Every structure is written in structure tokens, then in C-alpha cells.
Amino acid sequence: MTSPDGDLDDKARVTIRCQDNSSVGMTFCDRFSFDQDSVHYTVEARAPGLTARVTEVVAWIWDNDLTTFLEELAADYRGWEGERTWHTMDRDLAVSAVCRSGGYIGLTWTIRPWRSAAGDWNTSVTTWLEAGEQMSSFAADIRHFLAWERAAHPSVDDLPPGR
Template sequence: MSEPFVLHTSGGLRWVVHPPQDPYGDGYVYTVATELHDDGMTASTVAKIDGLYANLDCTLAGFMEGLVVEWRGWNGVRTWTSLERELALDARHDGRGHVSLGVTLRAPGLDLDDTAWSARSVFVLEAGEELTRLAADLSYFLRT
């Protein structure tokens, strides 16, 4: 089994993504166990994400690659959400060379009234090489 993908800061903030699993064996939907660790908080969930046959623009890897293409900046917030909202990312560019990447985890399962628990942490990344390396590493990890 391969090692998990980890995004971390020197202050101890960590986002951990475990290797994708194919629960149905058909390549269409994967599950990933994921965790957030921040200042004494630990949250974990299992997210359903698009598999091998999804349009790249809809995938987590595609979302990250899209941020890299626009590394010089964009207006507003860009978002990506897993199939059942257990994992969500939002990205903001400050116009000065940094991207704030918010990672939100939610309780797995159907949440029609939006009352399930959630946890969110924000990573600040350099918009050029650091963001490019993160996107490449995460894309490679999700495709292997």
C-alpha cells in the first residue's frame, strides 16, 4: 500500500489524503479517506470522488491544475466539491502571489438539512512553484 498524500505547514497544520480505493471495481467512483489536523483539532471522513472516466475538469486533480494555469491570479473564489460533499476545497488568490486553499471535511452520508459536522482549515501557498508542485503531486497520487 502506498503512503498517503500530506500537505503540511511548519505550524503543524496537516491535510492527509489516503490512497484512493475503487469500492465497486469499475473505475467510475473512488473513495478516499482524508483527515485534517489543526491546533488540537482532528477531523476525518471518507469522500467519494470521480474516478478514471470523469472529465478532468470535474475532478480534484483538474481543479488543482486549473489553479496552476491561472497562477497569476483570478477574481473571487474557485471551488471543488466531492460527489457527496464530504470534501470541499476553495481557493482565493490575493493578487500578490499567494493562494489561500481552504479544505473542508464533512460527515459522510446524506445531509439534507445541512446539520452534519464540518471542519475547515486554510493553507496559504505561494502561487507559482509551490502551487504547481502541490497540484502535480496530488494529481499523480490520485491517478496511481
């Protein structure tokens, strides 16, 4: 299940929860931009005993974006063979998708801090959604989140400390 938690402002967030276990999920939040070429955001992975967060994941306008990947999965709701994958240019966010009988899509989300970050860790969680309406709804929520209008972006001077 997915939920767009907020309006088009700096408090907007999208959460995807696993249909099999609602305590497993991913949240996309804290978006901002330095220019019209990109949107930066934070991803948080949750599962029993796990909370992990990676900040400043970047969606570039010229990149094969997450939205396109998710929309293609939604369009193939009847299923496919094997695994499909996508990742950001910096590989701080990656997702692989598989189909399960009965019309479900498993999305395994892997997050890791930038290569220069101390600790060199990564973690993954898997969320399961219905291949039809739930997948389409999630893709639309992510499109809305990443297509944040430039006019709504805070300037760099307005960012919270530490950004």
C-alpha cells in the same frame, strides 16, 4: 508545502501543510477501488486542537475532479479576483481558493461525513501555498495519487475490516 509520502501502493499519501503555520494541513491517504470507475480515499484535516477524518471520499472518472481544479489554479499563478470552488459529488470534500497579494493561494478545505452519517458535522482548515511551483507540485502530487493504476488496487476482498 506538499509532500507525496509513499509510492504507488496502498500506503501512498499526499500531505499539504500551510506555509504560514505548518501544524495546519490536509492529508490524502488510504486509497482503494471497487472498480475502474472510481478511486476512494480518506482525507484528514489537522490544526492546533483539531484532528478530523472522513473516509471513502470518491473520485469518479467522469467527474470534474480535484486534479483539474488544482491544475487550473496553478495555471493562473498570476492571480484572479474572487473565490473559486470545487466539491465532490457527495460534498464530503470541498475546497475554495483565493489569491493573496505576494503570489499566494489560500485553499480552504471543508470536510464532512456523508449526509447519512451520525453527528452531521463539518470542519474547515486553510492552507496557504506559493502560487507558482508549490501549487503546481501539489496539483501533480494529487494527480499521481488519484490516477492510481487499477493493477495496483487491492481487490475488495483484500480491504481491511470495516471498509
